[in-house]
Amino acid sequence: MSSAGGLGFLAAGYKTADSMGAEIKAVRDLTDAPFGVNLFVPQPPIIRPDVLEQYAHSLASDASRLQVTLGDPRHDDDDWQNKLDVLYELAPAVVSFTFDVPEAGIITALQERGVSVTVTVTSRAEAKLAMAAGADMLCVQGPEAGGHRGTFDPTAPAGVTPLHVLLNDLSSLEIPLIAAGGIVTGADTRAALSRGAVAVQAGTAFLRADEAGTGAVHRAALSSGQFTTTAVTKAFSGRYARGLYNDFMRQHDPEAPFGYPEIHHLTRPLRAAAAGAGDSHRVNLWAGTGFNRSMVGSARSILARLAT
Numbered sequence: 001m002s003s004a005g006g007l008g009f010l011a012a013g014y015k016t017a018d019s020m021g022a023e024i025k026a027v028r029d030l031t032d033a034p035f036g037v038n039l040f041v042p043q044p045p046i047i048r049p050d051v052l053e054q055y056a057h058s059l060a061s062d063a064s065r066l067q068v069t070l071g072d073p074r075h076d077d078d079d080w081q082n083k084l085d086v087l088y089e090l091a092p093a094v095v096s097f098t099f100d101v102p103e104a105g106i107i108t109a110l111q112e113r114g115v116s117v118t119v120t121v122t123s124r125a126e127a128k129l130a131m132a133a134g135a136d137m138l139c140v141q142g143p144e145a146g147g148h149r150g151t152f153d154p155t156a157p158a159g160v161t162p163l164h165v166l167l168n169d170l171s172s173l174e175i176p177l178i179a180a181g182g183i184v185t186g187a188d189t190r191a192a193l194s195r196g197a198v199a200v201q202a203g204t205a206f207l208r209a210d211e212a213g214t215g216a217v218h219r220a221a222l223s224s225g226q227f228t229t230t231a232v233t234k235a236f237s238g239r240y241a242r243g244l245y246n247d248f249m250r251q252h253d254p255e256a257p258f259g260y261p262e263i264h265h266l267t268r269p270l271r272a273a274a275a276g277a278g279d280s281h282r283v284n285l286w287a288g289t290g291f292n293r294s295m296v297g298s299a300r301s302i303l304a305r306l307a308t
């Protein structure tokens, strides 16, 4: 992405600080172009053990069907401090945060090392908090977006205010806005720029790119025509995320509690086994509302079409 003139991002979520550092170095071996690294801000524990146990119980038949044991539903901070230490040392061009705004001291420490800091926001209130903490840019994520919602309060309603309304609302703020959610064509890019964004951030548009790490089951599901819609669910991870609407979401979303990352860890072996077995109905297929307009081809060619 970066060699093609975009700003490529490494996802650091669910990785150790060491593997994140190794990925940063590997990218630097491939390109001199700037790139970003994205971190999940740690979440406070909110789920009660009995609620967790009850949800595990309701997943038992899926687990036995796939012949796996559910994961240990632990709470963790995703190696937060170690990752920050690596980022202070390796100083990529941009670090972006999602799920919350980090302490102002962390943002300042990155900026002192020449790093630009982005915070993902989904509302005006979150934008104000991110600005108060000193963010350089905001990623304004609309509800159309694939993957996890960046909402600071993980239990807040999923939100339905479309991206373009959010952009209109935030465009008066004195900070550069990056628009995210449902951007899969050049026309989508133009619409976001005309509403005050300085750039767009796209995930779903690149899921079928030649270079994408999208798993085989996920890739096939995006183009098979078997899935016609997406929905927001907490059934896979305990936090709202948008993906192709499959049986797991249909069956478990109504009973699924909030509890990230415990539920992410609980369902992880189940999802891995489903992916291995080609079972597209028991794995999270993250995708935004624009998935059926996403393109195939090289990342460079998709970027060119988004920018045209």
Ligand SMILES: Cc1cc2nc3c(=O)[nH]c(=O)nc-3n(C[C@H](O)[C@H](O)[C@H](O)COP(=O)(O)O)c2cc1C
Residues within 6 Å of the ligand: 011, 012, 013, 038, 097, 098, 120, 141, 144, 145, 146, 147, 148, 180, 181, 182, 183, 201, 202, 203, 204, 205, 286, 287, 288, 289, 290
């Ligand atoms: C498969 C997938 C994985 C994602 N992983 C992350 C992530 O690790 N961190 C993050 O901040 N956003 C992540 N996102 C969300 C994107 O940053 C962005 O908000 C979203 O893709 C924009 O909407 P779009 O999918 O409609 O382009 C992910 C999105 C998808 C589709």
